[in-house]
Amino acid sequence: MPTEKNKIFKNKVIRDIFRFKGFRASFKIAVRGLTYLFLYHRNMRLIFLLGLFSILLGFYFNLKGIELIALSITVTLVFMAEIFNTAVELMMDTIAEKYNTKIRLIKDIAAGIVVITCLNALLIGYVLFIRKIPYVFAEIPTPAQIIRSEELIQQDEAWRKKIKEDRFYISKILVKGVRALSEKDLREILVPFEKKWLTAYDIQEIIDRISDAYEENGIFKEELEIDFEVKKKVLEITVKEP
Numbered sequence: 718m719p720t721e722k723n724k725i726f727k728n729k730v731i732r733d734i735f736r737f738k739g740f741r742a743s744f745k746i747a748v749r750g751l752t753y754l755f756l757y758h759r760n761m762r763l764i765f766l767l768g769l770f771s772i773l774l775g776f777y778f779n780l781k782g783i784e785l786i787a788l789s790i791t792v793t794l795v796f797m798a799e800i801f802n803t804a805v806e807l808m809m810d811t812i813a814e815k816y817n818t819k820i821r822l823i824k825d826i827a828a829g830i831v832v833i834t835c836l837n838a839l840l841i842g843y844v845l846f847i848r849k850i851p852y853v854f855a856e857i858p859t860p861a862q863i864i865r866s867e868e869l870i871q872q873d874e875a876w877r878k879k880i881k882e883d884r885f886y887i888s889k890i891l892v893k894g895v896r897a898l899s900e901k902d903l904r905e906i907l908v909p910f911e912k913k914w915l916t917a918y919d920i921q922e923i924i925d926r927i928s929d930a931y932e933e934n935g936i937f938k939e940e941l942e943i944d945f946e947v948k949k950k951v952l953e954i955t956v957k958e959p
Contacts, residue, residue: 768792865939
């Protein structure tokens with residue numbers, strides 16, 4: 718038979734399960750501890766900023782749900798390791814104010830945990846982001862490409878200023894300096910324009926088609942230098958490949 722004392726203890730345990738007073742007090746203590754860490758520990762502020770940046774970067778690169786979960790867990794582990802390290806350091810400083818070899822070793826071991834979690838975070842970040850970053854930078858043109866694009870724009874404007882009535886009778890078209898294209902590819906481009914009256918726009922179209930053929934072979938227009946000259950009904954096109 719349960720005694721009166723056991724009944725009181727049982728009722729107290731049941732009441733405590735549904736009481737939130739202790740939980741609220743614990744939560745306040747936890748918030749106070751985190752506030753202290755952010756105010757007085759530079760490493761914690763740095764970890765917070767880097768963690769927030771990595772999470773935002775994950776959303777920017779549209780990481781999958783499982784990848785975002787892995788990233789969040791990784792950031793949380795670094796947080797926990799730094800909190801543990803700080804708590805150990807404060808506790809050791811309270812126990813022994815003077816230098817002690819064992820105390821020093823304990824601090825070093827706690828700091829080693831932070832290093833391990835940081836290395837793990839770098840590895841996870843590398844796996845998640847290394848395939849995403851090239852797609853961002855691939856869209857950024859190099860200075861040489863920008864200069865070449867401006868030159869092409871200027872050439873196009875110069876062609877537009879030419880009088881459309883200026884025509885040349887071209888009986889044959891010769892292309893020099895071409896190594897990346899086959900003779901067959903060149904003839905398919907050139908034959909439709911031979912033995913005809915051509916305008917400046919027609920010649921520009923020939924150059925554009927040659928440039929397109931190079932792009933199909935993996936060489937961009939910006940890497941080419943194409944000039945032309947008309948001599949005695951012969952159109953000579955000179956190509957400088959990279």
